[in-house]
Amino acid sequence: MMALLHHAGFELASGLRNRAMLLLLYLFPLGFYLMAGSLMVALNPGFRETVVPAMVVFALMAGCLLGLPDPIVTAREAGIYRSFKIHGVPAVSILLLPGAATLLHLTVVSAIITVTAPLLFGAPPPTHAGAYLLVYLAAAAAHAGLGLLIAVVSASTRATILWGQLVFLPSVMLGGLMVPSEVIPDTLAMLARLLPATHAMNAMRGLAFGETTAFSPVGSLAVLVTGAVLAVVLAVRLFQWDRHAEGRRVRAAWGALVVLPYAAGALFL
Amino acid sequence: MEPAIVVEGFRKTYGDVVAVDGIDFIVAPGEVFGLLGPNGAGKTTTLECLEGLRFPTAGRLRVRGIDPAREPRRLRDVTGVQLQTSGLPETMRVDEAMRFFCAYHERAPRWDLLERFGLQERRRIEYGTLSTGQQRRLALALALVNDPPVVFLDEPTAGLDVATRAELHALVSELRERGVALVLATHDMAEAEKLADRVAILLAGRIVASGTPRALTAAASDLTRVSVRSELETLATRSTPYPGVSRQLRNDGYDVFFTDAIGPTVAAILRTLEEASDPLIDLRVERPSLEERFLELTSAGAAA
Numbered sequence: 001m002m003a004l005l006h007h008a009g010f011e012l013a014s015g016l017r018n019r020a021m022l023l024l025l026y027l028f029p030l031g032f033y034l035m036a037g038s039l040m041v042a043l044n045p046g047f048r049e050t051v052v053p054a055m056v057v058f059a060l061m062a063g064c065l066l067g068l069p070d071p072i073v074t075a076r077e078a079g080i081y082r083s084f085k086i087h088g089v090p091a092v093s094i095l096l097l098p099g100a101a102t103l104l105h106l107t108v109v110s111a112i113i114t115v116t117a118p119l120l121f122g123a124p125p126p127t128h129a130g131a132y133l134l135v136y137l138a139a140a141a142a143h144a145g146l147g148l149l150i151a152v153v154s155a156s157t158r159a160t161i162l163w164g165q166l167v168f169l170p171s172v173m174l175g176g177l178m179v180p181s182e183v184i185p186d187t188l189a190m191l192a193r194l195l196p197a198t199h200a201m202n203a204m205r206g207l208a209f210g211e212t213t214a215f216s217p218v219g220s221l222a223v224l225v226t227g228a229v230l231a232v233v234l235a236v237r238l239f240q241w242d243r244h245a246e247g248r249r250v251r252a253a254w255g256a257l258v259v260l261p262y263a264a265g266a267l268f269l
Numbered sequence: 270m271e272p273a274i275v276v277e278g279f280r281k282t283y284g285d286v287v288a289v290d291g292i293d294f295i296v297a298p299g300e301v302f303g304l305l306g307p308n309g310a311g312k313t314t315t316l317e318c319l320e321g322l323r324f325p326t327a328g329r330l331r332v333r334g335i336d337p338a339r340e341p342r343r344l345r346d347v348t349g350v351q352l353q354t355s356g357l358p359e360t361m362r363v364d365e366a367m368r369f370f371c372a373y374h375e376r377a378p379r380w381d382l383l384e385r386f387g388l389q390e391r392r393r394i395e396y397g398t399l400s401t402g403q404q405r406r407l408a409l410a411l412a413l414v415n416d417p418p419v420v421f422l423d424e425p426t427a428g429l430d431v432a433t434r435a436e437l438h439a440l441v442s443e444l445r446e447r448g449v450a451l452v453l454a455t456h457d458m459a460e461a462e463k464l465a466d467r468v469a470i471l472l473a474g475r476i477v478a479s480g481t482p483r484a485l486t487a488a489a490s491d492l493t494r495v496s497v498r499s500e501l502e503t504l505a506t507r508s509t510p511y512p513g514v515s516r517q518l519r520n521d522g523y524d525v526f527f528t529d530a531i532g533p534t535v536a537a538i539l540r541t542l543e544e545a546s547d548p549l550i551d552l553r554v555e556r557p558s559l560e561e562r563f564l565e566l567t568s569a570g571a572a573a
Contacts, residue, residue: 002375006368014358017360082352089373
């Protein structure tokens with residue numbers, strides 16, 4: 001128990017000591033929130049309705065997809081996890097504690113957005129607090145799981161950035177953050193449902209803000225929960241202690257299974 | 270007494286590449302065992318399989334009776350490991366590292382080890398800002414937090430300054446006195462000769478020689494090296510061969526003679542210098558070292 005506490009404490013502190021993590025966990029999402037909130041609300045007053053869910057999902061994406069994987073890959077490539085292994089640090093702790101610490105930091109950011117957006121931009125707060133919290137946790141876990149999986153299957157930090165951007169950029173454009181899902185062409189909308197951000201936005205708007213959505217928000221919540229569980233299980237199973245790991249391509253193929261719940265969401269919701 | 274380490278028929282392959290090809294050795298409690306060999310000989314692979322970081326392809330490995338591949342948790346309690354290539358997170362402070370790893374060993378922080386390795390003043394410093402020598406010292410300190418009866422050191426003095434190297438040598442002696450079995454993988458032959466009770470020389474995954482450093486050097490070609498430096502460098506110009514000398518070369522300003530008859534060789538050398546009125550600057554007579562035996566074996570292996 002003491003070991004877990006020391007480990008968790010270090011991971012939490014690391015998020016603030018590591019400048020890259022500090023940037024991606026706090027400065028980037030909060031800076032973007034202030035900029036997008038000011039600009040987008042002025043250009044398109046309708047954006048006001050989605051400021052809170054869009055900027056919270058944006059923060060989750062930035063922290064989990066761009067911030068979380070890199071330190072894990074860097075540590076693995078530098079042989080740090082070999083040191084951990086010889087002292088008996090379990091693989092589950094190595095993966096889950098940085099994930100949990102990242103989510104804790106992102107929860108602070110999300111709380112700042114949720115509280116200040118109504119004051120700064122006149123954005124509506126969530127109408128169902130419990131549902132908001134539930135969807136937030138599911139979306140956070142889904143994105144963190146995906147970030148961990150990216151870290152586990154990436155051969156290098158360069159690959160990590162590529163994989164992260166491969167999900168991040170389409171999520172920003174098609175996930176319903178900047179443009180409502182309803183106005184996206186059908187084919188792209190179908191593709192967008194392969195992204196956790198789309199389901200996070202859909203579930204938040206439908207369940208937490210009481211809006212009418214294009215497809216089932218409960219279904220989206222189920223997709224997020226299944227996606228989170230599958231991603232974490234795959235990440236733990238595919239975790240390797242060092243860079244000499246064999247069968248990286250096979251593991252990447254196994255990692256691709258994470259898309260299954262989202263594919264099901266795209267086909268059946 | 271039950272051996273601390275047993276290695277029998279150990280083989281490790283990576284795909285088609287054979288890293289270790291069926292080696293055997295035993296290490297007793299209180300013994301320092303040196304694994305020597307050039308890069309890629311299989312030293313680190315052997316250590317990593319004993320440490321539970323990799324799994325053997327074939328053979329039997331036991332550390333205090335524990336199978337490293339099957340009982341990693343029990344293995345952690347009885348081993349201390351300093352890896353050749355490892356590190357800690359850049360942002361982890363020295364005191365955090367001590368608390369962190371001691372907690373995983375279910376022990377109170379070992380501040381005495383920080384003191385012993387001269388890191389007490391650096392407690393609040395992040396790992397990334399420590400010098401290479403300090404990082405190696407911290408790795409050594411962390412390897413000993415659980416008072417292990419078996420310690421693996423992979424190139425332990427790489428990057429260490431002279432004082433810390435001496436401190437490490439003293440530590441190895443102290444651990445041996447306490448009955449700790451140590452396995453030392455190193456390129457440093459002088460270090461192995463000084464510290465190890467027995468050594469094994471690995472070449473292309475096989476043990477090509479093993480025994481005490483003294484026995485190994487005795488098995489080397491029994492030639493004594495006589496190195497001479499003179500002002501006019503006239504020794505190489507002598508037309509008749511020096512008695513007992515089978516090989517002669519020039520190295521770094523010295524004429525070097527390999528002889529099996531030290532007295533006649535030295536006498537002939539001094540006579541030659543006297544006849545040529547060539548003042549002697551330096552004369553050294555050296556018995557074959559472990560390094561020479563190592564080079565002899567590795568060059569024979571390379572030629573084969």
